[in-house]
Amino acid sequence: MRAMNDLDAARDTLAALGRGFHAHGWVPATAGNFSIRLDNGQIVMTRSGRHKGRLTAEGFMRLDGLGQPLDEGTPSAEAGLHVALYRRWPEIRCVLHTHSPRATVLSRRRGKHVTLADYELLKAFDGIDTHEMEIELPVFDNDQDIAALGARVNTWLDRHPAPPGYLIRGHGLYTWGRNPEATERHVEALEFLFECELLASR
Ligand SMILES: CSCCC(=O)C(=O)COP(=O)(O)O
Numbered sequence: 001m002r003a004m005n006d007l008d009a010a011r012d013t014l015a016a017l018g019r020g021f022h023a024h025g026w027v028p029a030t031a032g033n034f035s036i037r038l039d040n041g042q043i044v045m046t047r048s049g050r051h052k053g054r055l056t057a058e059g060f061m062r063l064d065g066l067g068q069p070l071d072e073g074t075p076s077a078e079a080g081l082h083v084a085l086y087r088r089w090p091e092i093r094c095v096l097h098t099h100s101p102r103a104t105v106l107s108r109r110r111g112k113h114v115t116l117a118d119y120e121l122l123k124a125f126d127g128i129d130t131h132e133m134e135i136e137l138p139v140f141d142n143d144q145d146i147a148a149l150g151a152r153v154n155t156w157l158d159r160h161p162a163p164p165g166y167l168i169r170g171h172g173l174y175t176w177g178r179n180p181e182a183t184e185r186h187v188e189a190l191e192f193l194f195e196c197e198l199l200a201s202r
């Protein structure tokens with residue numbers, strides 16, 4: 001992608017990710033939401049209710065770093081979850097939320113977390129260079145009150161090492177990264193690992 005202060009490039013990048021994720025079945029119907037933080041601190045966010053496989057420039061709007069809208073319209077209903085992650089980690093530049101069948105089913109089969117251990121593909125996550133470790137992915141109960149859900153996520157993140165993502169039960173995956181490419185890699189790696197976990201527990 002071009003320079004990260006380029007609004008058009010950010011929208012193009014997220015629209016392309018949406019097409020790919022929809023082709024995989026990871027953002028069915030109007031599910032999912034995506035964002036990029038620009039160099040100027042503004043957040044480019046999908047508008048609420050858009051089909052993520054058919055995004056055009058009109059499907060996005062800008063928020064300030066505190067989540068206040070800078071353009072007309074309604075941002076994703078889950079924008080607060082994105083903003084909370086950007087406020088926590090200044091180095092992250094992209095947040096992707098997907099609703100794949102694997103993430104949905106696995107989140108319903110597990111308790112408060114999913115442990116991913118001894119997989120070579122753990123090396124797809126930034127900062128991991130060996131399979132000889134385990135990561136704990138929290139699973140939060142779903143909530144239509146996004147502020148309340150965000151508060152539970154924040155409390156957990158305050159008390160644990162940073163995971164590469166989290167699951168919301170019966171709902172989907174949130175993951176993030178230092179750029180859109182790294183974040184896409186995290187989605188793909190987690191999808192692979194979720195499938196392995198589901199296959200192993202059949
Ligand atoms: C039809 S999916 C229900 C809402 C949701 O979970 C989601 O990810 C999409 O919400 P948005 O407001 O971002 O379109």
Ligand SMILES: [Zn+2]
Nearest residue numbers: 032097171172
């Ligand atoms: Zn969702």
